[in-house]
Amino acid sequence: MxxxxxxxxxxxxxxxxxxxxxxxxxxxxxxxxxxxxxKENPDSKQREYVFYDARPEVVELLFAKYIDEGKIVPAADTEIVMKPASFAVKNRDTGSTVSYSFDSAKTIMARTMREIDVDDGRIKKTIFLLDTEEDVLRLSHSSGQVGAIVSLGDRGTFSYRYILQGYETERLTNLLYVYNARSVDVLEQEMDRQAVRELGSTERLxxxxxxxxxxxxxxxxxxxxxxxxxxxxxxxxxxxxxxxxxxxxxxxxxxxxxxxxxxxxxxxxxxxxxxxxxxxxxxxxxxxxxxxxxxxxxxxxxxxxxxxxxxxxxxxxxxxxxxxxxxxxxxxxxxxxxxxxxxxxxxxxxxxxxxxxxxxxxxxxxxxxxxxxxxxxxxxxxxxxxxxxxxxxxxx
Incomplete structure (x- = not known):
């Protein structure tokens, strides 16, 4: 008391x-x-910088498919200013490190695409298509966003190199490995064939x-x-x-x-x-x-x-x-x-x-x-x- x-x-x-x-x-x-x-479902602010090491017509054909499916929507080109920068990039597989130094600023016009969630129509991420690998490295470094370098191999398959910041979880890194191990179409077919048993609520906040x-x-x-x-x-x-x-x-x-x-x-x-x-x-x-x-x-x-x-x-x-x-x-x-x-x-x-x-x-x-x-x-x-x-x- x-x-x-x-x-x-x-x-x-x-x-x-x-x-x-x-x-x-x-x-x-x-x-x-x-x-x-x-907002309950705002547009994502995630950005991704990509360089396709392939012929322009191949890139056009690739994106045309996703545009037709409504997964990608073209946007107006974006002017991007890159400041002088110096940094090092470490190869996760080999352990080798390459240093880069850019003494002058550079202004580019980047072709811009928006990835759309087909369920609710919101923007999942904005993709900037760049002209060189160095542009990807500079922008990924300065913005802290993911960069990707996509190359077309002799057999007509794409290989991917991702520019990460170093603090990503191992789960995310492994997911990138798995996601790009096979084509998207093959992955979708494999996922559709999987027997799924719901263990609990899939509700999200x-x-x-x-x-x-x-x-x-x-x-x-x-x-x-x-x-x-x-x-x-x-x-x-x-x-x-x-x-x-x-x-x-x-x-x-x-x-x-x-x-x-x-x-x-x-x-x-x-x-x-x-x-x-x-x-x-x-x-x-x-x-x-x-x-x-x-x-x-x-x-x-x-x-x-x-x-x-x-x-x-x-x-x-x-x-x-x-x-x-x-x-x-x-x-x-x-x-x-x-x-x-x-x-x-x-x-x-x-x-x-x-x-x-x-x-x-x-x-x-x-x-x-x-x-x-x-x-x-x-x-x-x-x-x-x-x-x-x-x-x-x-x-x-």
Whole structure:
């Protein structure tokens, strides 16, 4: 009962301050962005630079087939300016490295094609047909996009060389090997002959829904991490927690009540974002426990970090460094080809993918429950360390 009384008191104090309403306001802004600025099925911004080492009539014949099928739509030629650049290209098969240096800028007109999704008509990617292999290398290097060099062999078959950036997953690289091992027509015939047994839901999140897990993670748990530190330093500045330095039994309840306030705020703000966008699609029985467990863990980390500093200004360096580190898995989430192993050790990495599973409505229940328990236990351990630290150093 004393814990609930402390929580109610802290909640009333929080509602009289502005941090509580800042998070609610941010949630409303995020909801408006999702509903207004992000389309459910937007056109892809992916670009691919291709050089065909073949006679023009062969290239025309190749694309004419896809144009007739509606898979490719010609677009107006694009003017591209290439800046001076120096870089090295490593051959994945032989291990040899070739260095390139281009001292002057170059402007070209690239023939442009758009690959279309025949199901919904949206643009899957934009293809730029270039005149030389060097142009492909320069543009792939400067833009970070995939480049391809397609050569016509003596037997009338095409061979492919892809220019990648080096951070692509092994799965993507192997897929490129398999996809170009045989002609597209043969692959389609082989796939049509395959016996397919559906193991589960093939439903996917659209672009708007895919943004929800990231917003919940970064504006939920990470905002909780930041705001709990703000509450602590505000109490220090106002002298509210002076007595805690000499009453060790109260420190634990005080810290726990702060995390409960953050959990309540995140619960409200996340619901503002999730329910209008996702409706009844997510498994809410798993969503809310996992949300509270992760928020609790990050709030505990915020308390631990705050215990080492006397003011918010002194903690800015560590605060921003940690927040940037926690945001890094977002690159892997939105850029599927970027998935280095070291990124998986960041706590926000599993959070993003568990939220995504939950949003789909049919998550791996044992995995989600295990992850929830892991964050809860980890949060309790961090909170216990923060409690001991505050007992020794809690001063105004």
């Amino acid at each position: 004393k814990m609930l009384s402390t929580y109610r008191k802290e909640m009333k104090i929080a509602m009289r301050g502005f941090y509580f309403y800042i998070e609610i306001f941010i949630a409303v802004v995020m909801l408006l962005i999702l509903l207004v600025a992000i 659209n672009a708007r829904e895919s943004a929800v897990p990231a917003l919940i993670t970064f504006a939920g748990s990470l905002m909780g991490f930041f705001i709990v530190m703000s509450y602590l330093f505000l109490d220090k500045d106002q002298g509210v927690i002076r007595a805690l330095a000499v009453t060790p039994a109260t420190v634990w309840m005080y810290l726990l009540s702060k995390t409960m306030v953050i959990m309540t705020t995140v619960l409200i703000s996340s619901s503002i974002v999730v329910i209008p966008v996702m409706g009844l699609k997510p498994n809410y029985l798993l969503f809310y426990p996992f949300l509270l467990a992760t928020t609790f863990a990050f709030a505990a980390i915020g308390l631990l970090v705050a215990s080492f500093f006397d003011s918010m200004s002194k903690s800015f360096g560590v605060l921003y460094l940690l927040m940037i580190a926690f945001m890094l898995p977002g690159f892997s989430y939105f850029i599927g080809s970027f998935d280095p192993v070291w990124l998986r050790f960041f706590p926000t990495y599993p959070i993003l993918y568990v939220f995504k599973m939950i949003m789909l409505g049919k998550p791996d229940v044992p995995y989600v429950l295990t992850a929830s328990a892991g964050f809860l236990v980890g949060g309790l351990a961090v909170l216990a360390i923060a409690n001991e630290k505050f007992k020794k150093t809690l001063t105004v």
